[in-house]
Amino acid sequence: MTAPNTIRRLNAASPNFGEQLDHLLSWESVSDDGVNQRVLEIIADVRTRGDAALVELTQRFDALQVTSMAELILPRERLQLALTRITPEQRKALETAAARVRSYHEKQKQDSWCYTEADGTRLGQQVTPLDRAGLYVPGGKATYPSSVLMNAIPAKVAGVAEVVMVVPTPRGEINEMVLAAACIAGVDRVFTIGGAQAVAALAYGTESVPPVDKIVGPGNIYVATAKRHVFGKVGIDMIAGPSEILVVCDGQTDPDWIAMDLFSQAEHDEDAQSILLSPDAAFLDAVAASIDKLLPGMEREPIIRTSLAARGALIQVSDMNQAIEVANRIAPEHLELSVENPEQWLPQIRHAGAIFMGRYTAEALGDYCAGPNHVLPTSGTARFSSPLGVYDFQKRSSIIHCSAQGASVLGKTASVLARGESLTAHARSAEYRIKN
Amino acid sequence: MTAPNTIRRLNAASPNFGEQLDHLLSWESVSDDGVNQRVLEIIADVRTRGDAALVELTQRFDALQVTSMAELILPRERLQLALTRITPEQRKALETAAARVRSYHEKQKQDSWCYTEADGTRLGQQVTPLDRAGLYVPGGKATYPSSVLMNAIPAKVAGVAEVVMVVPTPRGEINEMVLAAACIAGVDRVFTIGGAQAVAALAYGTESVPPVDKIVGPGNIYVATAKRHVFGKVGIDMIAGPSEILVVCDGQTDPDWIAMDLFSQAEHDEDAQSILLSPDAAFLDAVAASIDKLLPGMEREPIIRTSLAARGALIQVSDMNQAIEVANRIAPEHLELSVENPEQWLPQIRHAGAIFMGRYTAEALGDYCAGPNHVLPTSGTARFSSPLGVYDFQKRSSIIHCSAQGASVLGKTASVLARGESLTAHARSAEYRIKN
Numbered sequence: 001m002t003a004p005n006t007i008r009r010l011n012a013a014s015p016n017f018g019e020q021l022d023h024l025l026s027w028e029s030v031s032d033d034g035v036n037q038r039v040l041e042i043i044a045d046v047r048t049r050g051d052a053a054l055v056e057l058t059q060r061f062d063a064l065q066v067t068s069m070a071e072l073i074l075p076r077e078r079l080q081l082a083l084t085r086i087t088p089e090q091r092k093a094l095e096t097a098a099a100r101v102r103s104y105h106e107k108q109k110q111d112s113w114c115y116t117e118a119d120g121t122r123l124g125q126q127v128t129p130l131d132r133a134g135l136y137v138p139g140g141k142a143t144y145p146s147s148v149l150m151n152a153i154p155a156k157v158a159g160v161a162e163v164v165m166v167v168p169t170p171r172g173e174i175n176e177m178v179l180a181a182a183c184i185a186g187v188d189r190v191f192t193i194g195g196a197q198a199v200a201a202l203a204y205g206t207e208s209v210p211p212v213d214k215i216v217g218p219g220n221i222y223v224a225t226a227k228r229h230v231f232g233k234v235g236i237d238m239i240a241g242p243s244e245i246l247v248v249c250d251g252q253t254d255p256d257w258i259a260m261d262l263f264s265q266a267e268h269d270e271d272a273q274s275i276l277l278s279p280d281a282a283f284l285d286a287v288a289a290s291i292d293k294l295l296p297g298m299e300r301e302p303i304i305r306t307s308l309a310a311r312g313a314l315i316q317v318s319d320m321n322q323a324i325e326v327a328n329r330i331a332p333e334h335l336e337l338s339v340e341n342p343e344q345w346l347p348q349i350r351h352a353g354a355i356f357m358g359r360y361t362a363e364a365l366g367d368y369c370a371g372p373n374h375v376l377p378t379s380g381t382a383r384f385s386s387p388l389g390v391y392d393f394q395k396r397s398s399i400i401h402c403s404a405q406g407a408s409v410l411g412k413t414a415s416v417l418a419r420g421e422s423l424t425a426h427a428r429s430a431e432y433r434i435k436n
Numbered sequence: 437m438t439a440p441n442t443i444r445r446l447n448a449a450s451p452n453f454g455e456q457l458d459h460l461l462s463w464e465s466v467s468d469d470g471v472n473q474r475v476l477e478i479i480a481d482v483r484t485r486g487d488a489a490l491v492e493l494t495q496r497f498d499a500l501q502v503t504s505m506a507e508l509i510l511p512r513e514r515l516q517l518a519l520t521r522i523t524p525e526q527r528k529a530l531e532t533a534a535a536r537v538r539s540y541h542e543k544q545k546q547d548s549w550c551y552t553e554a555d556g557t558r559l560g561q562q563v564t565p566l567d568r569a570g571l572y573v574p575g576g577k578a579t580y581p582s583s584v585l586m587n588a589i590p591a592k593v594a595g596v597a598e599v600v601m602v603v604p605t606p607r608g609e610i611n612e613m614v615l616a617a618a619c620i621a622g623v624d625r626v627f628t629i630g631g632a633q634a635v636a637a638l639a640y641g642t643e644s645v646p647p648v649d650k651i652v653g654p655g656n657i658y659v660a661t662a663k664r665h666v667f668g669k670v671g672i673d674m675i676a677g678p679s680e681i682l683v684v685c686d687g688q689t690d691p692d693w694i695a696m697d698l699f700s701q702a703e704h705d706e707d708a709q710s711i712l713l714s715p716d717a718a719f720l721d722a723v724a725a726s727i728d729k730l731l732p733g734m735e736r737e738p739i740i741r742t743s744l745a746a747r748g749a750l751i752q753v754s755d756m757n758q759a760i761e762v763a764n765r766i767a768p769e770h771l772e773l774s775v776e777n778p779e780q781w782l783p784q785i786r787h788a789g790a791i792f793m794g795r796y797t798a799e800a801l802g803d804y805c806a807g808p809n810h811v812l813p814t815s816g817t818a819r820f821s822s823p824l825g826v827y828d829f830q831k832r833s834s835i836i837h838c839s840a841q842g843a844s845v846l847g848k849t850a851s852v853l854a855r856g857e858s859l860t861a862h863a864r865s866a867e868y869r870i871k872n
Contacts, residue, residue, distance in 0.1 A: 086856075089852055090852060090853075090856055092852075093848075093849045093852035093853050093856075094853070096849045097849055097853060104559055107549065107551065108561075113543065115543065121806075122793075123540055123806065123807050123808060125544075125808075125823075126782065126785070126791070128786055128787075130819065130820055131786065131787075131819065143857070144857055145853070145856065145857065146853055146857065177856050177857075213819045213820040214820045232675065232815075232817070234820065235817075235820035235821060239668065254868070256868070257865070257868045257869075260861060260864050260865040260868060261865050263861035263864075263865070264859070264861040264862045264864075264865040266861070267859060267860075267861040267862070268859075298860065298861060299858070299860045299861075300858075300859075300860065300861065304861065335833075342837065343837075346562065346835070349562070349833065350564050350567065351564075351567075351831075351833075352833045353833065353834070354833060354834035354835075354836060355562070355833050355834065355835050355836070356836050357558075357835065357836065357837035357838075358837055358838065360838045360839065360840050360842070360843035360869050361836050361837060361838040361843065362843070362847075362850075362865045362866050362868070362869055363865070364850050364854060364862040364863070364865045364866040365836070365838055365843060365846045365847065365850050365866055365869070366834070366836045367850070367854075367862060368846075368849065368850040368853045368854060368862075368866075369846050369849040369850050369853065370557075370559065370836045370838065370846055371559050371836075372559060372561075372834035372835075372836055373834065376834070377831075379668075381668070381671075382831065382833070383566065383567065383649045383831075384566055384649040384650045384670065384671035384831060385671060385831055386831045386832040386833075387561075387832060387833075387834050389832070391827075395787075395813075395818065395819075395820060395821055395822045396822040396823060396825070397771075397785065397787075397788045397789065397790060397791050397818070397822075397823075398789065398790035398791065398802070398808035398809065398812070398823050399782070399790075399791050399793065399808075400790060400791070400792050400793065400797050400801070400802045400806045400807075400808055401778065401779075401793035401794055401797060402793075402794065402796045402797040402801055402806065403796065404796050406796070407796035407797065407798070407801060410801045410804075410805050410806055411798075411801065412529075413529045413532045413533055413804065413805045414798075414800050414801050414803070414804040414805050416525055416526060416528075416529035417526075417529050417530070417533060417581070417582055417804045417805065418800060418803075418804060420522075420526055420529075420581065420613050421579070421580055421581070421582065421613075422735070422736075423700070423703060423704075423736075424703075424734065424735045424736065425696060425699035425700040425702070425703040425734060425735075425736065425740065426700045426703070426800040426803060426804075427800070428696050428699075428700075429693070429696040429697050429699070429700040429798045429799070429800045430798050430800040430801055430804075432690070432692070432693045432696060432798070433693075433796050433798055433801070
């Protein structure tokens with residue numbers, strides 16, 4: 001048996017399981033008044049002073065000795081140079097992943113549609129790409145080239161003409177893998193700026209940074225707060241919470257594999273959540289033993305240990321039906337169905353960001369290169385939102401083309417309803433189109 | 437010529453037209469600290485005290501002498517009763533509109549998809565409806581049965597099992613058309629509550645009100661502020677700004693029709709915006725004359741007059757190409773192409789909520805009964821967002837099912853990339869699936 005403080009054990013049959021689960025899942029982003037105030041000041045500064053503010057804020061926050069905006073622009077040639085500075089193996093891995101991500105996302109592209117009614121009236125929707133998208137890429141510690149692929153490729157597949165990337169380079173540190181990924185993904189322009197100032201620049205534009213229509217990509221509390229504030233001026237993706245995985249296992253997968261799958265989520269950060277459901281109590285024991293055996297060898301052991309103790313759980317369920325019920329209650333970001341015949345459970349799964357089917361589909365495969373996006377709804381938001389996709393970089397315009405006959409018929413209905421709402425200009429505008 | 441204070445005249449050829457247009461379009465929602473604070477208190481109260489808080493707040497804000505939550509629930513039979521209390525003509529108009537809206541929206545429904553690769557790996561997306569949606573309907577002055585149809589029908593077409601409507605009934609005032617529309621649209625439950633307290637109840641649930649997954653529908657500043665605060669816990673639709681129309685006319689439509697089309701937008705409220713673009717200066721004069729002729733006869737003349745003076749404009753452009761360029765710059769909620777051959781311009785239009793094509797397609801027809809949704813992106817947000825639709829009530833789960841062979845191949849790429857990001861648990865989880 002594992003030491004009780006490594007990871008908690010729960011049983012769905014216990015009378016207070018509902019409360020225990022609620023407590024385990026509870027996570028609310030803290031909004032910090034101090035952060036909020038500083039972010040508002042930074043946004044106002046960038047709106048007022050443009051490039052000059054960006055240069056100063058980058059000097060201050062990124063400890064960069066720059067004197068002009070020109071030093072904060074990376075030309076396309078610099079991205080190409082990065083391709084030669086990573087290993088051939090890394091370059092091949094990025095290119096393989098990019099090709100698979102592109103191929104999968106091309107199937108998400110939505111087309112305009114239209115139909116004609118008997119009287120000649122035509123109705124439909126015209127689907128168009130955004131003009132310009134902004135991609136925030138964190139610098140410093142957590143530099144994820146895979147995120148560059150996952151955010152930029154759907155935009156380019158959608159047909160976005162210009163993808164603008166911002167990435168801070170604190171103390172001049174540049175991640176060559178990130179630049180190489182940007183090159184492969186087809187990013188059009190890169191600015192080495194970050195934080196709330198980069199978000200403000202993308203939303204409002206400066207002399208050098210073009211304003212974008214939507215900002216996507218992960219970031220720290222300053223970046224997330226800034227994104228909330230510019231929402232409405234531009235589109236944003238979801239504000240992500242900590243990453244989570246829910247593994248459902250029938251007890252027949254190698255417990256070492258499952259332990260490592262749980263670690264792969266827990267290693268992200270101390271708030272990450274790894275939960276395993278199984279009807280097999282002996283299997284839960286075996287996974288607990290694997291956890292204790294494998295943990296000491298892990299490079300990020302302290303983070304994994306903190307995360308598992310704070311937010312992890314091994315939960316015994318009565319059967320697979322109860323497992324699916326709990327999974328729907330959690331609406332996990334990542335759901336791994338490590339069971340014999342995963343297809344049979346799929347129709348019952350109502351809420352999950354991504355579903356990893358069968359014993360071979362480790363979440364890590366999906367994180368990097370299977371094809372689907374790794375930007376997924378967290379903290380139960382899979383109840384109402386979707387993976388990042390091509391559809392996030394397309395929008396629709398309704399098309400209404402009434403024939404003279406169609407307008408005459410519709411005008412009568414519109415007139416009655418408009419008068420029922422006391423909107424008589426609406427009514428009269430419709431009535432002009434009624435034939436005598 | 438119209439009196440200069442009825443509606444302003446601009447010319448796109450003037451050197452400072454860009455600035456004039458920016459000024460005309462400028463509109464930022466004011467965030468009010470007082471409102472914000474009261475809304476946060478109301479949300480906290482409803483989360484803590486549930487039904488008891490709802491009853492008290494409804495007594496206070498809606499001047500209703502209720503003593504229990506039971507009095508704030510309208511059973512389905514009450515909705516059916518409403519059908520008999522409106523005129524047969526009104527009932528028929530609602531039913532006609534509902535049938536057309538339903539038929540159009542059925543074409544938006546998105547299906548799950550999946551494909552299998554050569555090695556047996558399967559990838560796709562499972563599309564599912566939200567479990568439960570909440571619909572806010574304003575009470576009092578602005579009661580719009582058409583909004584009930586436009587918000588509830590897409591949810592039901594998506595397959596949302598339960599649509600919960602909230603509508604305040606200040607001093608007991610109930611709008612029978614609104615209830616009849618709810619009945620026709622298939623709304624499942626109705627609570628006569630409103631304001632921030634209704635939004636909080638829908639987001640967090642109370643003893644009587646079930647928590648929903650997404651809240652849609654228009655409301656005042658308290659409702660909009662509450663929606664912003666509960667965003668993340670639940671999904672929300674866009675926070676709408678004032679309504680706007682941009683009419684592009686070649687000068688060959690009856691100027692009375694165009695004047696009335698501009699009025700139909702201006703009558704919504706003092707902040708609404710009506711703009712006309714035409715290459716024909718004499719036609720702009722004729723529309724100005726029609727405005728002055730028709731305005732005195734309008735039921736909502738004061739609102740129309742204020743709106744046109746504050747935010748309206750008749751703008752001369754050099755030709756249709758310039759008109760389309762300005763339209764894309766504005767990204768209007770409603771774009772009326774009152775021209776001879778509107779189809780020819782459609783491919784050039786990049787941003788608009790809805791496009792009303794030809795001389796017969798008055799915006800009012802689309803507002804009520806053509807079929808497309810009247811909930812549209814305002815204030816230039818058509819650059820990155822879409823009409824409300826069935827897709828807003830569906831969400832996607834990625835499906836990844838690797839074959840043993842597929843996992844072995846993908847595992848190698850994932851391993852290289854994970855190690856490049858120093859995420860070694862990810863790497864080792866992938867490596868377990870590589871065949872020796």
